[in-house]
Amino acid sequence: xxxxPINTLSDLELVDLVRNENSRVAFNExxxxxxxxxxxxxxxxxxxxxxxxxxxxEVFIRFLKNINNFNGMYSLSSxxxxxxxxxxxxxxRRRKIRxxxxxxxxxxxxxxxxxxxxxxxxxxxKMLIQEALENLSDKHRSVxxxxxxxxxxxxxxxxxxxxxxxxxxxxxxxxxxxxRDLLKPYRDKK
Amino acid sequence: MNENHFKKLLYKSLDSELTSAEKESISEYLxxxxxxxxFNDEILDIRLKIKSSGKVDFSNEFEYKLMQKVNPIxxxxxxxxxxxxxxxxxFRKVGLSAALILVIVSxxxxxxxxxxxxxxxxxxxxxxxxYVFDPTSETNWINSR
Numbered sequence: 001x002x003x004x005p006i007n008t009l010s011d012l013e014l015v016d017l018v019r020n021e022n023s024r025v026a027f028n029e030x031x032x033x034x035x036x037x038x039x040x041x042x043x044x045x046x047x048x049x050x051x052x053x054x055x056x057x058e059v060f061i062r063f064l065k066n067i068n069n070f071n072g073m074y075s076l077s078s079x080x081x082x083x084x085x086x087x088x089x090x091x092x093r094r095r096k097i098r099x100x101x102x103x104x105x106x107x108x109x110x111x112x113x114x115x116x117x118x119x120x121x122x123x124x125x126k127m128l129i130q131e132a133l134e135n136l137s138d139k140h141r142s143v144x145x146x147x148x149x150x151x152x153x154x155x156x157x158x159x160x161x162x163x164x165x166x167x168x169x170x171x172x173x174x175x176x177x178x179x180r181d182l183l184k185p186y187r188d189k190k
Numbered sequence: 191m192n193e194n195h196f197k198k199l200l201y202k203s204l205d206s207e208l209t210s211a212e213k214e215s216i217s218e219y220l221x222x223x224x225x226x227x228x229f230n231d232e233i234l235d236i237r238l239k240i241k242s243s244g245k246v247d248f249s250n251e252f253e254y255k256l257m258q259k260v261n262p263i264x265x266x267x268x269x270x271x272x273x274x275x276x277x278x279x280x281f282r283k284v285g286l287s288a289a290l291i292l293v294i295v296s297x298x299x300x301x302x303x304x305x306x307x308x309x310x311x312x313x314x315x316x317x318x319x320x321y322v323f324d325p326t327s328e329t330n331w332i333n334s335r
Binding site for chain 2: 022024027028031032035036038039040043048052053056057060061064065125126129130133144147148149151154165168169172173176179180183
């Protein structure tokens with residue numbers, strides 16, 4: 001295995017190298033292969049914020065610390081995304097608590113883009129979508145992020161969230177209904 | 191069948207496979223109902239915007255910063271990673287050696303007629319060889335059996 005180029009090894013072989021030989025190179029390869037997917041998940045949940053990158057790093061650190069718990073039941077990327085979803089949801093809960101105690105009610109009633117006149121259309125769309133996503137409940141946001149941003153199939157989304165496919169489909173439908181309602185005022189403006 | 195049914199079918203068509211009968215019924219309904227077509231277009235537009243808005247990559251320093259953070263974990267693992275194995279091996283070797291020495295010393299002492307070690311360990315004395323086979327003391331001999 002030592003002579004084999006690291007980028008040709010399977011995910012499970014890389015995990016074994018990290019687990020048994022404490023290989024930093026193998027760990028780095030795992031990070032390289034999965035960082036995009038993790039970034040889509042984390043940024044999908046948390047938006048383009050400073051702590052999103054910290055949460056992304058925490059995903060890989062948690063994985064390394066508990067590498068013996070990875071039994072190959074899920075694919076490595078699904079396993080990492082599962083960690084990312086849990087950490088992101090925890091962060092969102094922390095944010096809600098912070099927001100509650102800071103009495104910041106600015107975004108409580110619907111979406112509000114404070115300086116939309118100054119920003120270009122693409123960024124405005126991104127901000128609108130991000131704020132609409134933030135107004136979704138955790139369970140609805142989870143399915144939207146995994147299915148539409150991470151582009152997992154419905155079955156994969158169900159697997160990551162430990163839900164039946166039917167539940168994922170109904171949550172997706174409800175989440176899209178809610179998004180449609182939230183974005184309606186902006187559609188009508190145009 | 192009402193509009194809600196077709197909305198459900200529309201959503202389903204975006205995230206899973208429809209049966210041929212479902213496909214046929216929905217395409218028929220879409221042709222006759224421009225509102226549902228608008229609804230479909232809006233949902234497709236929202237999905238497209240979500241897809242494009244969420245694709246943000248970590249910064250270029252992400253890997254570097256992460257490796258800096260995990261280095262101590264690797265170091266700790268390399269130093270202490272095999273500690274449980276080392277401890278268990280040492281304990282096993284020390285334990286076995288101690289048990290072996292104890293057995294040898296006990297056998298030697300018993301053969302030499304000295305049962306103090308066993309007496310100390312179990313607070314019970316074994317009869318000495320002379321005592322057991324002392325033909326002049328029948329009672330003690332019986333007791334010792």
